[in-house]
Amino acid sequence: MPNYHGLFVILSSLLPCIIFLIVFISIDGFIKGVIIQNHLPNSLILLGQEEVDFSVSILRNNIHNLQSILSLEILSTDSANSLYNYYFFYRAGFLTLTICITTFLAYLAGKKLNVRFDARRNVEKILKFIFFVFSIVAVLTTFGIILSLIFETVRFFSQVSFSEFLFGIHWSPQTAIREGQVGSSGSFGAIPIFTGTLLITAISMLIAVPLGLYSAIYLSQYARPKVRNYFKPILEILAGIPTVVYGFFAALSVGPFIRSTGESLGLTVSTESALAAGLVMGIMIIPYVSSLSDDVMTAVPESLRDGSLALGATKSETIRKVIFPAALPGIVGAILLAISRAIGETMIVVMAAGLAANLTANPLSAVTTVTVQIVTLLVGDQEFDSPKTLAAFALGLVLFFITLALNILAMVTVRKYRERYE
């Protein structure tokens, strides 16, 4: 089949060319920098590294146009011309090189073709390799996350001590930018943030677990198929509403409502109370609990249920004493996943929970969470060396590992459960 022969030539010439291009794009900035640095006037270099870096970066952005290089007025007309020529030859040379390589490879591949050549198998080998590279992207993402978080976290811990971060009870990152107070005096103690996260997660679980479980029990065990087919998707809409909508609802309606109710009972309630954020988050999490629990309870073998009913147990007794224990590992898995979801949830707490890191277990007061702190530390102006910004990455690392542990634990329990009944 000639198709495969053509495809073979295309793949074996274009693929190396694409790899070459990717490599080139990633070192392009560096090469431009070197060219520019050779053209900078001595007077500028004497001004110090910072000035040089700045000029290089703006020249790099304007290098493709002679007029804009001149309009920056960093270089004299001669050296600007020379820089532009250098750049032009560099680009042209690169283009020629790419075309040459591609043509050469195409020539080589074309020479290989003959009657006996099994083009199809070779093409499939190449395609398989491409697919493999794509499937590696997920792994690369994980590595990217871990590496970038660890890299910034290490920089953070070179300025703030490890024990202070993990065991300190005062969190006020804003003060640390002041001169002469770099990350000292206990302003990076993350304990109040962790307890705040725990408090809100606990409240949301108090809502989501009973409501989610009972809904799952009703839908999977009691409801007629027609009712079930109707209500299950509707319940799952709750998980499809964007979290920012929940956040707005919590901040606009639930927070003030809880506050006014509390005040009429004579309690002091903060408008940004942990209760408001936790309640709304709990509602959001309901389908995460119910959906998976529903699946595992439906997957319990029919024989167990029939046996129990045959012995005279009522439906609820069967559910509580037979089906529920049998499905327990799966349900625990579902709850673990829901907890991980609650810990990592951002928008609801950003909009409805507070910023003040209070060390308290009172659900009516304002607390802050890991995700809220990450957002507040990184939104807006940032300098990339201050411990304030780096602290966000340290918190991110903690968040990543906690959710990772919960996810893996959940996956293992669910898998064990599946193996038991398959």
Add this chain to the structure above:
Amino acid sequence: MSKNINSMMLKRQSAEKRFRFYGQASLAIALIMLVVIISSMTYRSIPAFTNYGLNLNINLSNENISQDNINYRRLVRDNISLLDSGCDDRKCRKEFLRLFSSGAAYELRDTIENDPSLIGKDFSKFILFSDDADLFYKFGIDNSLPESERRLNDREITWLNGFKELGLVEKRFSTNLFTNGDSREPEIAGVLGAVIGSLLTILITLIISFPIGVLSAIYLESFAPKNKLTDFIEVNINNLAAVPSIVFGLLGLALFINFFGMPRSAPLVGGCVLSLMTLPVIIIATRASLQSVPPSIREAALAVGASEMQVVFQHLLPAALPGILTGTIIGLARAFGESAPLLLIGMVAFVVDIPGSFTDPATALPVQVYLWADSPERAFVAKTSAATLVLIFLLIIINLAAVILRKKYQLKW
């Protein structure tokens, strides 16, 4: 004996009823909350769909001007001053002007640019009130508060009541909400910029995550050898699906922006970050729908001499495509509603212009909701609710597309 049994049975039966009731009640509570959220958003958004304004006479007849040198701000100001305010000092006139939207000049400019023949004529132009005046007509004002704590003072209220008595005030559907970008003035702020930003972002997400996701799912499902590396890849994918979205934002900030030097606030970066997030969803959906194709198809194709690759691309993939597309759309819908990672890569900027390319500064619709929710002006409450409705409406359309696709093309085996 039988009495004991009877009472025990009664107890067990009432326990049965209770248990069933708990189930129904939980489901009911969850559904009621859904209704409450949607209806409270709808109810609160109602004021955002209308604006009050009045028809202002614009005098362009006695002035000898060309289109290029019109000072629209001054033109609006002069014509507003022709209304009877009873002012004689500057402060008073300034207060009077403050009742009208500062966007009126831009709207007048657009009108005249669309129809230059208006120059040299007198015509009337509908101009909007400012947000405070608008709210006054919509909700009235709390007179019990002292004048200094109110948004409008007594003189302004007298003017506004005067307009109403003269029958000048008119209520119109607010097209600004759908045709404008963001603004500091609630009455002219709209969601169009954010919607376009969201669409650009989602387009990048689709372009990146769809091919990579589908092809890597095909690899894992059909070609991957059973070994430790494959297991590792699978665990990775499953775990990535459950990583909090904000962590992807941290990755985007550290990797794409700080390391690769990509522009902040750009849909390009937002799309890259969201595609990493959507990738596992697409992979999992693709694998599930490849698995649902009966093995007999693969075996039949292999039996007549097709290669593995031909089996996948000529038989499995076409059969699994509806499922794959449904999964992709659902993944994209999730990315569409996502805001946390976008906050970290700078897509929270205040962007007035409607973004025209992938590297323009832009914001996304959910982020716009977040930004407006933070604004102190009271009129933004209704705007924010309206924006959430637009967001939910778009999501319903996207999900509906998925449902229709599945219903129409899914093969039954």
